[in-house]
Amino acid sequence: ELKVEQNPLFLSMQEGKNYTIYCNYSTTSDRLYWYRQDPGKSLESLFVLLSNGAVKQEGRLMASLDTKARLSTLHITAAVHDLSATYFCAGASRETSGSRLTFGEGTQLTVNP
Amino acid sequence: NAGVTQTPKFQVLKTGQSMTLQCAQDMNHEYMSWYRQDPGMGLRLIHYSVGAGITDQGEVPNGYNVSRSTTEDFPLRLLSAAPSQTSVYFCASSTQAPGFEAFFGQGTRLTVV
Numbered sequence: 001e002l003k004v005e006q007n008p009l010f011l012s013m014q015e016g017k018n019y020t021i022y023c024n025y026s027t028t029s030d031r032l033y034w035y036r037q038d039p040g041k042s043l044e045s046l047f048v049l050l051s052n053g054a055v056k057q058e059g060r061l062m063a064s065l066d067t068k069a070r071l072s073t074l075h076i077t078a079a080v081h082d083l084s085a086t087y088f089c090a091g092a093s094r095e096t097s098g099s100r101l102t103f104g105e106g107t108q109l110t111v112n113p
Numbered sequence: 114n115a116g117v118t119q120t121p122k123f124q125v126l127k128t129g130q131s132m133t134l135q136c137a138q139d140m141n142h143e144y145m146s147w148y149r150q151d152p153g154m155g156l157r158l159i160h161y162s163v164g165a166g167i168t169d170q171g172e173v174p175n176g177y178n179v180s181r182s183t184t185e186d187f188p189l190r191l192l193s194a195a196p197s198q199t200s201v202y203f204c205a206s207s208t209q210a211p212g213f214e215a216f217f218g219q220g221t222r223l224t225v226v
Contacts, residue, residue, distance in 0.1 A: 033214065042219045042220050045216070099146070099163045100158055101158070103155040
């Protein structure tokens, strides 16, 4: 059974600083997702990572995947207030071909001016 | 392009009442699933479906029923609502093909009193 753990769960950072959110998963995962959720809103897809060494970047966010270490990271560069949100990683086990996702607990990010 | 549509957005039920949360997608996705989101616990899978006529239980299925008579629709039924079912419910759809994101509906905020 796939388990997904994120850390930290809460992150308060200053504008302009860099930081990384970590996502560890327990068994082989077919694909790894990163989502953003604003308060009271749905989940917005950020990245889908499929293979070892995959790196994707969008603006100030960059996600990577290390399947050997069973680790994905979401790196924030020069944070701005607009990035304040909760970020989730989710894995899909190879056995279920992506039909079901297992989510981490989420990282609540607050970017302070 | 509507994506994933959930109704209603908000609902208050009395303990013991039953109701159906509706979910429809127009992307011809094979996979559909229901999650509940509770504070500090991420999203947990209730039921999922890999195609019309095929459903299976997720992590927290008790008290819920689903059916998938068409590719487009995946309703979630609460048989006898309990206060423990107070939560935000999200429906999602995705495809077996890797590399594609899973899309989420806007959510249904359910309160059972």
